Amino acid sequence: MSTAPPIDKLLSAKPATPKHPQIGAPLTTRPLAVLGGPPLFNQPLHVGRPNLGDRDQFDALVDRMFENRWLTNNGPIVQEFEGELEKLTGAKHCVALANGTLALELMIRELDLTGEVIVPSFTFVATVHALRLNGITPVFCDADPETHNLDPHHAAQLITPRTSGILGVHLWGRPCNVDALQEIADAHGLALLFDAAHAFGCTYKGRPVGTLGDAEAFSFHATKFVNSFEGGAVATNDDDLAARIRQGANFGYSPSDEVEALGTNAKMSEVCAAMGLTSLSSMQDIVETNRRHYRTYGALLSPLHGLHLIEYDETEARNYQYIVVEVGPDAPLTRDELLAVLRAENVLARRYFHPGCHRMEPYRTEQPNAGRALPGTERLASQLLALPTGTAVDDQDIANVCDIIHQAYDAAPLIRAALEKPVLTDR
Numbered sequence: 001m002s003t004a005p006p007i008d009k010l011l012s013a014k015p016a017t018p019k020h021p022q023i024g025a026p027l028t029t030r031p032l033a034v035l036g037g038p039p040l041f042n043q044p045l046h047v048g049r050p051n052l053g054d055r056d057q058f059d060a061l062v063d064r065m066f067e068n069r070w071l072t073n074n075g076p077i078v079q080e081f082e083g084e085l086e087k088l089t090g091a092k093h094c095v096a097l098a099n100g101t102l103a104l105e106l107m108i109r110e111l112d113l114t115g116e117v118i119v120p121s122f123t124f125v126a127t128v129h130a131l132r133l134n135g136i137t138p139v140f141c142d143a144d145p146e147t148h149n150l151d152p153h154h155a156a157q158l159i160t161p162r163t164s165g166i167l168g169v170h171l172w173g174r175p176c177n178v179d180a181l182q183e184i185a186d187a188h189g190l191a192l193l194f195d196a197a198h199a200f201g202c203t204y205k206g207r208p209v210g211t212l213g214d215a216e217a218f219s220f221h222a223t224k225f226v227n228s229f230e231g232g233a234v235a236t237n238d239d240d241l242a243a244r245i246r247q248g249a250n251f252g253y254s255p256s257d258e259v260e261a262l263g264t265n266a267k268m269s270e271v272c273a274a275m276g277l278t279s280l281s282s283m284q285d286i287v288e289t290n291r292r293h294y295r296t297y298g299a300l301l302s303p304l305h306g307l308h309l310i311e312y313d314e315t316e317a318r319n320y321q322y323i324v325v326e327v328g329p330d331a332p333l334t335r336d337e338l339l340a341v342l343r344a345e346n347v348l349a350r351r352y353f354h355p356g357c358h359r360m361e362p363y364r365t366e367q368p369n370a371g372r373a374l375p376g377t378e379r380l381a382s383q384l385l386a387l388p389t390g391t392a393v394d395d396q397d398i399a400n401v402c403d404i405i406h407q408a409y410d411a412a413p414l415i416r417a418a419l420e421k422p423v424l425t426d427r
């Protein structure tokens, strides 16, 4: 039975008192949509709208592709893209691939990992699937509550005679504690690899991501900071590993046209590389936009208790691609209540990453008790919310999103009553 107050009471909810005149945005005086008002945004405001780059540059590259009549299979545009990636990361090899998931799968397979690999549960599920698809048991390691990345102390406790490697994830472009993980890997003779899907253009102690551990996998999916529609790459300084990944991505064919190993088709196409090159040309502008958005969110959300925007170390290179807030227990609304408020306004905030891979199939069935050792993961999966940013979002959009959150804080008891059973469908 509904405990929500009558709708006329909800509709008469007082609008928020203007709180942040410094943004110059017209503060709303309408009731929140979750309380019956019209949505503030007519069109959905997404998390993950692609950064498009310069259309003329892309068109010129596509013209070149047509003139070459070379569409895929290690074409000249892919080779140019790989060269740019190598320059930017300083990695000896960047093998461009069809997507980030295949980059992970090939990196794991060609490093000959077996048995168990230590991996965070708090990541996008592709990280863990890539292990499982290689017949490896993912051993879930908890997330450090501060960094959201693999907790090295917990990782060290999870090593068994079957462990062959550690797969860290540089979440939100904030690199893992690489030194601590490398020390553990060296002490136990383990491979150390990274899912760097979020961390293109970032550094760890001044060293570019792409040169850390044995190998790192990038994603250039449309929603990523730099995109090639779909795409990925493995970066490594290991000549032999790079050669094996190239071969494994091309059905196992060697450069002399012999099938010498098991392989799949994970090749990047020319049109994807054209988009990748276009995206790389805009990279600095995208960083600037993202950084400005990050600072705007920081300024506008800072007065709200219990709401904490993740911090980026501005002394290191960062891409600022993810605006992630932690909605703590002292906030007047839970993360899911705040999400329902935003959704009602057409702001499609995302619960990255909910509910934690250990609660997804097949891992939930295979390891039903995994959550007991993952308190940090459980907390983060229930408290984090990703907000819209990137070049498709402008300052006014951000002011409006923050205004909604301020209003929600003011109307929290009414909202809580109205949301007896929020229906949330995303991950």
Ligand code: T4K
Residues within 6 Å of the ligand: 046, 047, 048, 049, 050, 099, 100, 101, 102, 123, 124, 126, 127, 169, 195, 197, 198, 219, 220, 221, 222, 223, 231, 232, 348, 352
């Ligand atoms: N490791 C990590 C840590 C990752 O985060 C990912 C991917 C991977 C590995 C694997 O890399 P890939 O194999 O994908 O290269 C999205 C992306 O599909 C996925 O690439 C990404 N991580 C993940 C974090 O987010 P969804 O299911 O949330 O995507 P989707 O379709 O809901 O799109 C997000 C929003 O972006 C939507 O609200 C709509 C908008 N959008 C999306 C696309 C594709 C657009 O406006 N235009 C578009 O073209 O997974």
